[in-house]
Amino acid sequence: MAAQFEELREVHKNFIKAQPIFFVATAAAEGRINLSPKGMDSMRVLDDKSVLWMNLTGSGNETAAHLLKSNRMTIMFNAFEDPPLILRLYGSCDIYHPRDDEFQQYIKLFPETKGARQLIKLHIDTVQTSCGYGVPYMEFKAHRTRLAEWAQAKTEEELWDYWEKKNQKSIDGFETAIFAEE
Template sequence: MGKLFDSIDDSLQAWIEAQPMWFVATAPLGAEGHVNISPRGHDSFSVLDGRTVAWVDYTGSGIETIAHLRENGRVCLMFNSFGPRPRIVRLHGRGTVSLPGDAAFEEVVALHPEHPSTRAVITVEVTRISDSCGWGVPVMELTGERDLLRLQAEKKGPDGMSEYRVEKNTMSIDGLPGLSMLPA
C-alpha cells in the first residue's frame, strides 16, 4: 500500500466521510512552539471538491488549530479505519479560517446539522493526498457519538458560549492570537 492520489475521487470521498473520527495536526512556526493534534467527529466534515475540504469547527477548551492556521496555514488531516479493513489517509494542505458572516462559513455550516457550539469553519486547499496500510491501528467498535459538546453549549447558552470563547479561545498556549470575541 502507500499511494499518492491526484485528487479526492468519489470512492475516496465515500471512505473519508464514513470515518466517524479524524485528526487535525498543526504547528506554529517557532521551534519552541507546541505541535497540536486534535480529534474531530460528529457530522462536521465535507469534501467540497477533489482538492478542497472543510469542517465546522466547534468551540473547545483551546484554539491551537485556528491560531496555527492563522499564523502559517500548514495542516495535515488524518483519517483511519478502526474497522476490519485497515487504512490511513492523510490530507496535507493550507487551511484558512472563516467566521460567521463569511460566505465560506455559511456554505459549509449549511451542509451539516445545526450545532450550538459552532465557532468557525476551516477550509483546506489540499496539496497532497496519500494513504498507507494502517496495519498498526486496532480494530475497534463504534458505540455512538458523545452528546456532551452539545449539552454543554446548550447549558451555557449563547451568552455563556461567548464568555467561554473569550476566556478559552482568545490566545493559543504559545501566545498566538486565536479568536477575538465571537457571537455564540
C-alpha cells in the same frame, strides 16, 4: 505501501464519509504541535480538492492560532475495521468565523450545532494512503453528546464569554482571531 494522489478519488470520499473520527494536526514555526481528535458530524467533502471541517467550541483554539502563523494542516482518517487504511490530507486552509459571509453559506451543510466557532476549509495539495496494518481493531459505539449538550445549555452571550476567556490565545500565546474584525 503508501500511495500519493493530487486529489480525492471517489473511494477516498466514501472512506471519509464513513469515518466517525478524524485527527487534525497543525504547527507554527515555534511552540507546540497540536494534534486533535474530532468527531460528531463535523466533516464535509466539498469536491476533489477540498474538505470543510466545523470547528466546535473547545477548551483551546490551537488550530486557528497555528493556521494564522503557518497556513498548513494535515487531516488523518483511519479505519478501525477491515479493510485497513490510513488516509491523510495535506494542504492550506481558509478559516471562516460566524462574522464571515462564507461561514453563513457553508454552515448550512451541517446539522444545526450550537457552539460552531469556525469553519475550516482545507485546500488539498496531496492525498496520501497507507496500509494501516498496525492500527488496532476497534468498534464504534456512538458519538458522545456532552459537548453538544454543554453548548446547547449556554446562551449566545455565555458562549462568547467562554470564547473570550478560553479561545482568544493558544497555549503558546498566539492570537486566534476569534474576535478579529476584518
